[in-house]
Amino acid sequence: MTTVNDTFVQMVGVPRDEVVGHYLIERLTRGSKLFYETRFMPLLRDQRRINEIALDLQLPDESTLSVFVNAAVDDSAVVPSIRFAVFDATVRRNYERELLAARRAAELSEKRVRILQAATTGFGTADTEADLGATLAEAARAATDAPQVTVYFSNPDGDLVPASAEAPIITAEQNSPATLALQSAVTQTWSDAATLAAAFPQAGGVFGPVSARRARIESLVAVPIVEAGVATGVLLCGFGRPRTLEPSTIELLESLAEQSVGARQRIRLREQIVFQALHDALTGLPNRLYLQRRLDDLLTQNAPDDRAIALLFVDLDGFKAVNDKLGHQGGDLVLCEVSERLTSVVRAGDTVARLGGDEFLIVCENVSEDQIVDIAERLRASVRQPLEGEAAGLPVSASVGVSFYSADESRNDVTGETLIRFADEAMYESKRAGKDRFTFVQV
Amino acid sequence: MTITMPGGAAASAVLTRNNVSVLGDDTAPTMVFGHGYGTSKQMWRLVAPQFADDHQVVLFDHVGSGDSDQAAYDASKYDSLYGYADDLLEIAHALDLHDIVFVGHSVSAMIGALAAIAEPELFASLILVGPSPRYINDADYVGGFEAADVDALLDSLDANYLGWASTMAPVFMGNAERPELAAELVDSFAKADPAVASQFARVTFLSDVRAELPNVTTPTLIVQSTDDIVAPVIVGEYLRGAIAGSELVVLEADGHYVHLANPGKLSDTIRAFL
Numbered sequence: 200m201t202t203v204n205d206t207f208v209q210m211v212g213v214p215r216d217e218v219v220g221h222y223l224i225e226r227l228t229r230g231s232k233l234f235y236e237t238r239f240m241p242l243l244r245d246q247r248r249i250n251e252i253a254l255d256l257q258l259p260d261e262s263t264l265s266v267f268v269n270a271a272v273d274d275s276a277v278v279p280s281i282r283f284a285v286f287d288a289t290v291r292r293n294y295e296r297e298l299l300a301a302r303r304a305a306e307l308s309e310k311r312v313r314i315l316q317a318a319t320t321g322f323g324t325a326d327t328e329a330d331l332g333a334t335l336a337e338a339a340r341a342a343t344d345a346p347q348v349t350v351y352f353s354n355p356d357g358d359l360v361p362a363s364a365e366a367p368i369i370t371a372e373q374n375s376p377a378t379l380a381l382q383s384a385v386t387q388t389w390s391d392a393a394t395l396a397a398a399f400p401q402a403g404g405v406f407g408p409v410s411a412r413r414a415r416i417e418s419l420v421a422v423p424i425v426e427a428g429v430a431t432g433v434l435l436c437g438f439g440r441p442r443t444l445e446p447s448t449i450e451l452l453e454s455l456a457e458q459s460v461g462a463r464q465r466i467r468l469r470e471q472i473v474f475q476a477l478h479d480a481l482t483g484l485p486n487r488l489y490l491q492r493r494l495d496d497l498l499t500q501n502a503p504d505d506r507a508i509a510l511l512f513v514d515l516d517g518f519k520a521v522n523d524k525l526g527h528q529g530g531d532l533v534l535c536e537v538s539e540r541l542t543s544v545v546r547a548g549d550t551v552a553r554l555g556g557d558e559f560l561i562v563c564e565n566v567s568e569d570q571i572v573d574i575a576e577r578l579r580a581s582v583r584q585p586l587e588g589e590a591a592g593l594p595v596s597a598s599v600g601v602s603f604y605s606a607d608e609s610r611n612d613v614t615g616e617t618l619i620r621f622a623d624e625a626m627y628e629s630k631r632a633g634k635d636r637f638t639f640v641q642v
Numbered sequence: 643m644t645i646t647m648p649g650g651a652a653a654s655a656v657l658t659r660n661n662v663s664v665l666g667d668d669t670a671p672t673m674v675f676g677h678g679y680g681t682s683k684q685m686w687r688l689v690a691p692q693f694a695d696d697h698q699v700v701l702f703d704h705v706g707s708g709d710s711d712q713a714a715y716d717a718s719k720y721d722s723l724y725g726y727a728d729d730l731l732e733i734a735h736a737l738d739l740h741d742i743v744f745v746g747h748s749v750s751a752m753i754g755a756l757a758a759i760a761e762p763e764l765f766a767s768l769i770l771v772g773p774s775p776r777y778i779n780d781a782d783y784v785g786g787f788e789a790a791d792v793d794a795l796l797d798s799l800d801a802n803y804l805g806w807a808s809t810m811a812p813v814f815m816g817n818a819e820r821p822e823l824a825a826e827l828v829d830s831f832a833k834a835d836p837a838v839a840s841q842f843a844r845v846t847f848l849s850d851v852r853a854e855l856p857n858v859t860t861p862t863l864i865v866q867s868t869d870d871i872v873a874p875v876i877v878g879e880y881l882r883g884a885i886a887g888s889e890l891v892v893l894e895a896d897g898h899y900v901h902l903a904n905p906g907k908l909s910d911t912i913r914a915f916l
Contacts, residue, residue: 224871228794229786229787229791229794230792230794230795230798231795231798232871233787233791233792233795233847233871233872234794234795234798236872237678237679237680237748237795237872238680238798238799240899241680241681244899245684254798255794299797299800303800344718344841345718346718346719346721346722346724346725391850392850392853417722438721439721439722439723439724440722440845440848441850442848
């Protein structure tokens with residue numbers, strides 16, 4: 200049984216008999232009804248009393264009235280009742296709304312600055328594209344709470360490659376959210392599962408309802424990473440429920456993507472410099488520095504194994520005649536041809552390096568004496584194959600020196616330099632003995 | 643999704659995280675009770691004990707609610723119902739549960755449905771109390787609310803938090819009639835993060851589980867109340883149509899919290915179905 204005073208009847212603006220005998224909830228707006236049922240009543244049940252809860256009354260003329268409600272459970276009567284006190288809170292609610300709007304705006308801009316700052320720091324220290332992608336993904340997660348975030352960068356061929364090593368959950372096939380954002384260079388959004396399904400109706404391996412369901416993605420945002428007007432990557436945020444991001448959040452994602460561009464250019468430049476420092480400019484093969492590091496790594500590995508290491512020193516026979524006849528450009532072509540031949544006869548995992556001039560070094564790890572003889576013979580045979588083009592008819596062959604080292608001989612004093620020196624001496628022995636042969640030295 | 647195997651530190655971490663408690667006989671059939679938005683496992687205090695004589699009864703708090711581990715709240719994980727469904731499955735694995743009768747109120751009903759779709763072999767039946775797969779009306783679908791109503795709810799949550807901080811704590815402290823509520827309740831409400839409450843409200847009231855419903859293969863009972871303004875009866879009828887072989891029981895005038903308003907009737911309804 201509900202009873203009310205005249206003030207409340209005036210407040211709600213309906214006849215007294217439509218109030219008396221009805222629950223308070225019936226007078227609330229639908230939004231306040233939800234709040235009343237899911238927050239107000241549970242709290243009242245637990246605490247028996249609550250004060251100054253803000254609710255909105257629905258008035259007959261479609262307008263609403265903001266009120267504060269105090270409520271207390273009165274257990275003193277035979278039938279327990281609830282006593283409500285309702286205050287008109289229009290003025291205070293408006294004030295608090297403004298306060299709230301100001302607080303929200305301040306929190307949002309503080310969050311935005313914090314995320315951008317953290318990302319800037321992360322981008323600055325990223326050494327690899329994988330680091331960069333992880334930093335960008337982390338920032339996007341903080342900005343959106345997206346359960347699934349994937350970053351793609353396009354490679355020189357224009358294909359999208361995931362920035363992280365693990366398999367991406369949001370895939371990037373033809374006509375997928377990622378490729379659409381890449382091609383348009385404009386942020387794309389799909390705010391619910393039906394929109395996603397309609398946009399990508401393909402089944403099977405293509406991004407669409409099937410794979411989206413497996414990834415529990417019901418809405419998605421794809422932000423292109425734009426470098427000088429061209430999209431060179433995509434940031435994808437997938438959500439497990441229908442979601443429409445605020446324009447300010449999308450702007451934040453776009454700012455993050457934009458900030459990552461400078462860092463990526465720096466990383467690429469650094470990778471280029473590092474590559475150049477460790478590779479031969481003519482053939483693209485690893486250079487002496489790279490090979491020495493590789494050898495040192497192998498020799499300092501403290502794995503208790505007896506794997507043998509072999510080093511093949513290769514010096515071309517007849518190369519001076521090539522240079523004399525064809526000039527350096529022609530000579531360079533022959534060196535490139537020989538590089539390819541050497542690379543094709545060694546095993547996967549062996550390292551072919553160019554020391555300079557017509558000298559090459561090959562490191563073979565975990566190899567037996569029989570195998571190394573086999574490799575050396577294949578190598579000689581391949582270099583001896585007739586040359587084509589301008590160099591046709593000019594005989595080129597290989598003098599090879601092999602230094603062979605097994606760790607089980609309990610010698611720790613062997614360095615990369617020693618192995619190179621022994622192989623070099625063995626190569627000279629091959630030269631002295633008449634060229635186009637190999638000499639084997641057990642170190 | 644990480645599946646935690648029975649026993650060990652990982653299992654115990656799950657049980658702490660979700661404030662799991664177990665009543666009754668662990669050799670008897672298992673019932674798991676899930677609470678709704680804005681509440682905690684305490685909401686089942688009048689119903690769950692009625693099953694402890696002939697069931698193993700498992701109660702838990704969702705992460706971010708009740709006395710769960712607030713530090714375990716991960717805004718990305720809990721941005722959708724799937725994060726909560728994963729937790730339910732982890733609890734089942736941590737306790738090595740099977741043939742589970744899952745009783746879910748309000749948003750827990752849909753969390754249970756998603757968990758049962760992911761690992762149907764764990765569940766014997768689903769009892770959905772005051773469920774809704776989508777609160778917002780959509781074309782011909784009647785959920786009972788417009789998007790603006792949910793926005794108003796989210797505003798109310800924020801607006802009322804301003805009041806809570808200053809006025810709620812003395813209220814808890816001064817409650818002489820319910821001393822058992824005192825210390826820990828003050829604690830848990832004071833700790834309740836408004837951002838968590840707001841995100842859980844968004845996930846609860848803005849999710850749309852309708853497309854998943856045809857994948858429910860577990861026998862399902864839907865319990866709806868005639869005067870439930872959160873989940874109207876028409877939503878219960880929609881669910882009965884969408885979940886093959888499900889049953890709908892409509893209780894007269896018990897509101898959204900039938901487990902508090904009429905625990906005896908709800909228990910009888912559940913027993914009749916089991």
